[in-house]
Amino acid sequence: MTTLRSFMRDNGLSLAFGVLFLFSLVGQAWSGLAAFNDQQLAHGAQTVGLLDYLTSSSFAVDVAENWQSEYLQFFLYVSATVWLVQRGSPESKALRKAGPESDRDQLLGRHVRDGSPRWAKAGGRRTAVFSRSLGLVMGTVFLLSWLAQSIAGVSAYNAEQLSDFGDPVSWGEYLLSADFWNRTLQNWQSEFLAIGCMAIFSVYLRQRGSPESKPVGAEHHVTDESG
Known part of the structure; x- marks a missing residue:
């Protein structure tokens, strides 16, 4: 059974960048809102709230x-x-x-392995699409x-x-x-x-x-x- 610790270790790269993405997006939202409202005030217009800015x-x-x-x-x-x-x-x-x-290099055709993805084994259009997916x-x-x-x-x-x-x-x-x-x-x-x-x-x-x-x-x- 996969534990939380092993899951985080095995997926550390994607999890870390996912968190960084969310933090930076939130930061952009707040700083962008401040800059937008500064511009609104400079034009004599009303300021907006966070939800209005996000949409x-x-x-x-x-x-x-x-x-x-x-x-x-x-x-x-x-x-x-x-x-x-x-x-x-x-x-x-x-x-x-x-x-x-x-x-042979790409493990296709007769070179596929037991654990190869199903679409790699399928051949035809599915393999052609998967090979460029x-x-x-x-x-x-x-x-x-x-x-x-x-x-x-x-x-x-x-x-x-x-x-x-x-x-x-x-x-x-x-x-x-x-x-x-x-x-x-x-x-x-x-x-x-x-x-x-x-x-x-x-x-x-x-x-x-x-x-x-x-x-x-x-x-x-x-x-x-x-x-």
Whole structure:
């Protein structure tokens, strides 16, 4: 029988980041509310309560634009590392394995094991979908978050336009606006920089005990090896 202690030990990574996510989301809600109400007062408008702020387009667009950039990062990294390699990086697979790899490497077909997932054993479309399921889910969440950002963004943008006696815009017009692409690209560039830095820094730098790093004494050119 699984005890609470063993459950927390076995799932420590996901539990820890889940708690950090909740704390940071709560912190964003309260700080965002304070900033929003400061802006309301500056425009001579009424302040709002926490519940009203949480259901506002202003809060929704801030959350959605962060989510879409993060899931874009994961989608691109999961997909790009199928074909692209980085000599010496533990974030890369071995140079000779670029591509989708053989059934033997991927434990498919006659190479499946007794404990392999059911869809890996099924063959046909189910195995084809399952073999790309991580990228599909990451890409889908990215697109949905980006859509949510655009919908919440046009609402927040129009509210600001009306408060400044400007003209509101349609969703299509907002998609072509500087505001939408400024919000989008300022997140994308940071994600691309972080991915690139992690790939190249891990060639020459080490973090003892981390699977994201090579063993401390590993040679710089060693690829696809974690400590």
